[in-house]
Amino acid sequence: MSTFTETLVHGKGGAFKPTSLTPMQGLTLKYVVFGLVYYGFAAIEGMLLRINAVSPQDLLYPDRYYAMLTAHPLVGIFGSSYLLVFGAFTFLVPFLMKKPLWSYKLANWTLWLIVVGVFTFWFDGFLTHYAPLYTLYWPLPADFDQFEPVAGAIFITGVALVMVGTLFFVLNVLKTITYTPAGWTRQPAGRLLGDALGLTTLGKFFTGRLRKDVEQEHLVSLPVAAIARGSVDVLFNAGIILFSGVLILVYMVAEIFGGSLETTKIDALLYKNWYWWGLDLVADGLVLIFVAGTWYLLAQLITGREVFMARWARFALGLELVVSWTVWSHHLLSDQSQPAALKMGSGEFVTAFELITQGLAFFITLATLWMARPLTMTNPLKFLLGGLLGFALAVPAGIMQADVGLNRILHNTQWVVGPHVHVAVLVGLTMTLYAAVYFLLPILTNGAELYSQRLANVHFWCHLIGGIGMGAFMGMAGLQGMLRRTIYYEDEFLPYMVLAALSGALLLVAFVVFLYNIVMTLGLQGAVGLFKRSSTPPSVLVPGMDVAIQPVPAPGAPAGA
């Protein structure tokens, strides 16, 4: 066997031994594998959409194009981001809390429900071209002149499976924080939950104790607090999407059985408010909070120090309780019947608070790194900086479009989806996730060494330049009037679209390089080995670290960082 084949099959130096994995390591790696597979789906779809924006293809006739446009963000967010984030947090919460995951079985259910659910709606969209977009503006999802009700029902069922898996994840996270493992002294569940959700810190703020220049002591570490806080938004988001899905399913089932329901029974604007309230908990609440939490965790792990001004970081997480739940109306600034008070209050000024909460997380992370100089430019550090830059670019772009005056000429243009959405998701979120993946890789694989640092560098630069470039050229087209959900047939914005497609190709190259590097690190045999059962109990997080035994000092003592 040649060296190449040997490495391809067994990984670099044969160092990765799937039989050595604990159940929690194996489970987390399965989340990562499926998350990356679905990232590949979204990346290939994205590339096809980019090509179609350069020159409309016969293969991508409108029905298929819009079906792909519907599947692309849903696969990207639910199939990739959710799995990567949920997988990492399912491992990290017990790791940081030093107690077993509340339910290993439930974590398995979460994984498979999401994997199956995503495939269900993706495959349904592929076959039937059900295409109401992720926005589902009423009554489009129930427009049976354009879509088959059975196709829609299968699609919505797929999304519902993802949401049920999501609810299981939230339950597992919050229970892990608050429950008392067998044989432990009783845990203060209420205090743990209050601390995790930032309520303790909010209380200190309003009693004037937060301003003192000493860090407060807490039951729950800052990253776990961020995970818990983001999980609340995930919970509400899943509830709203499930409710909306059931509503749409009622119309579909009625149609299938020949009893058409009046779509006018549901107020389209009220539905839009309701839906965006829930959806924005992912876009603005969940992403920003989970990302902030991951930044803090990475900064701590990279520097080995407490996060700078940690009490204010906690306060910002608590403040997001107000911000992320009242921010949705910036999506309705171009809806003329939306009350002006909501446009200005929620749409403009609450949204502007996200500049503060995210800017605060940005500053705290950079300051933590700065005070620990000199640092080695490792993969986690460089991807973390890329993620920070991504949000530094994307959040102000979002604040600009969340302005009544500017929204009149930006809404639904490529500006929204380029410099804001794609830069936030691809550069900000994904590079942060890559930082976590590079950091966790040796921990989850019991010391497997990365196949090639040079390829990791290629991955970094191609992803960073590709992501920012694509967002920038889409944004330039948007400022020239190019819409985000429209096919242009006359080469109206050709130069921008060619450059955006080239940038997109760079992103795809980055992903292929990364995937190749990971496969050569772990080996194909290693990847298959992930699905073998482990004999160790789930309370063993990594070999030699069984968290079933209560640590000393006893709970109630500060968790520190």
Next chain:
Amino acid sequence: MRLLVIDSGTVLWGQTLMYSAYCLVIISLVWWFATRITRPAGESRITPKVFYTWVGFLAVLGVSLHLVTYNTIPWVKDDLNGSDDYAASYDITVGDHAWQLPEKTLQVPCNELVRFSVTSTDLTYGFGLFRDDNSMVAQMQVVPGHDNDLLWTFESDGVYSIRSTEYSGPEGDGMVVPDAVEVTGCDQSEAEGGAR
């Protein structure tokens, strides 16, 4: 002829300049940070004062953006407050992925506040006015069962197309009415100025 007409084109140019400048600054800053962070340094301490100043700066920045646009972008006050003091109103209907205009080309007076009142009979659409070069003059969402009124003042002669700016299913592909709006009576044409 006025030297500067603050129209949608002007606002977009201003935004392009501001955001481009910001991008250059933030990319440079992160680059500088990344190169410095690996170098040996003495005791690095960042005082809480710097942190509080940063938070204050963000708060001022976030609020001032809206105050500035409210006081400089001409259409914002009409947008938020509404007005019955318009010179002409055009009732447009959209349904079954087709536009129905009261006349083939809407004749619009220059420098007068006019209202486009658009009604959807089925789905959610978007109502957008576009120049010949495909740049956008303005847009709004068209939600069924609700009033969708856009108040606008044109300051340049020109002919504009109407295009749906919201996805309404694959059958909505190509919902464009070319030369749907003609503005006359200005002392300059679109080529020289714009519309706000």
